[in-house]
Amino acid sequence: MSKLNEISTAVETGKTKLIAQLVQDGLDAGEKANDILNAMIDAMSIVGDLFSRGEIFVPEMLVAARAMQKGVEVLKPILAGEGSVSLGKCIIGTVSGDLHDIGKNLVSLMIASAGFDVIDLGVDVPSEKFIETIKANPDVKIIACSGLLTTTMQAMKDTVAAINACDVKGYKVMVGGAPITQAFADEIGADAYAVDAGSAAVKAKELLAGAVQ
Numbered sequence: 139m140s141k142l143n144e145i146s147t148a149v150e151t152g153k154t155k156l157i158a159q160l161v162q163d164g165l166d167a168g169e170k171a172n173d174i175l176n177a178m179i180d181a182m183s184i185v186g187d188l189f190s191r192g193e194i195f196v197p198e199m200l201v202a203a204r205a206m207q208k209g210v211e212v213l214k215p216i217l218a219g220e221g222s223v224s225l226g227k228c229i230i231g232t233v234s235g236d237l238h239d240i241g242k243n244l245v246s247l248m249i250a251s252a253g254f255d256v257i258d259l260g261v262d263v264p265s266e267k268f269i270e271t272i273k274a275n276p277d278v279k280i281i282a283c284s285g286l287l288t289t290t291m292q293a294m295k296d297t298v299a300a301i302n303a304c305d306v307k308g309y310k311v312m313v314g315g316a317p318i319t320q321a322f323a324d325e326i327g328a329d330a331y332a333v334d335a336g337s338a339a340v341k342a343k344e345l346l347a348g349a350v351q
């Protein structure tokens with residue numbers, strides 16, 4: 139089995155104790171950090187499909203998520219790079235009712251490595267918390283909202299509406315997560331959507347430059 143397959147299988151089967159070493163072995167064998175990350179993301183898609191088909195349940199999904207998080211910890215210093223100039227603040231959080239944070243954490247990591255100072259509000263973040271944090275950080279440049287459930291898309295809509303109605307201005311709102319699309323982002327009045335963590339960082343910089351409306 140190739141190193142990447144081994145890593146992907148270890149995430150899929152929730153090998154939380156083995157994954158850090160497997161990722162390190164992969165790096166030592168010359169695999170690229172991004173390829174390892176993609177192998178782990180692919181594993182999470184497989185886990186999602188198994189869950190959809192009723193072949194695994196929440197505990198298995200949770201243990202796979204823990205394995206992925208441990209694997210990402212090893213990659214973090216490599217993915218984060220060495221950005222030292224600050225482009226400004228970014229507030230990020232997973233919207234109310236939603237506990238998924240792997241994708242949000244990756245977006246946070248990539249945005250931080252692009253040069254932003256990230257204020258991570260965590261998961262299940264009520265819109266009031268976003269507003270309170272914006273008011274405490276009126277120089278914030280980007281607000282990023284994550285959502286993984288179709289049932290929390292309404293919470294994302296409400297959150298973006300609350301943020302857009304806030305009297306502090308001068309920032310842009312970016313949304314993302316598996317069920318979110320560009321069309322949905324447009325519909326709810328977000329300034330931008332990005333499909334993954336890498337493009338989220340690119341989009342954040344474009345927003346700052348005013349390149350995206």
Ligand code: B12
Nearest residue numbers: 186203236237238239240241284287288314315316334335
């Ligand atoms: C792991 C997981 C869990 C874990 C989460 C642990 C954690 N710490 O995050 C646990 C076990 C807690 C969980 C619980 C549930 N889950 Co779940 N979960 C998943 C799973 C398998 C993987 C998600 C993941 O981490 N993917 C990997 C990351 C890297 O990808 P990502 O999150 O999509 O993020 C990327 C992009 O979306 C984007 N992105 C993400 N956020 C943002 C934000 C911005 C601003 C931008 C620009 C981009 C961006 O960039 C990221 C990186 O590239 C998915 C299946 C799937 N295919 O997504 C189901 C899934 C999301 N879960 C699902 C469900 C149903 C649930 C539960 C309701 C199950 C239950 N019966 O209890 C609960 C809900 C709990 C809650 N209230 O949130 C469904 C959702 C279905 C739907 N259409 O709504 C899915 C799709 C599984 C399925 N196929 O049915 N889950």
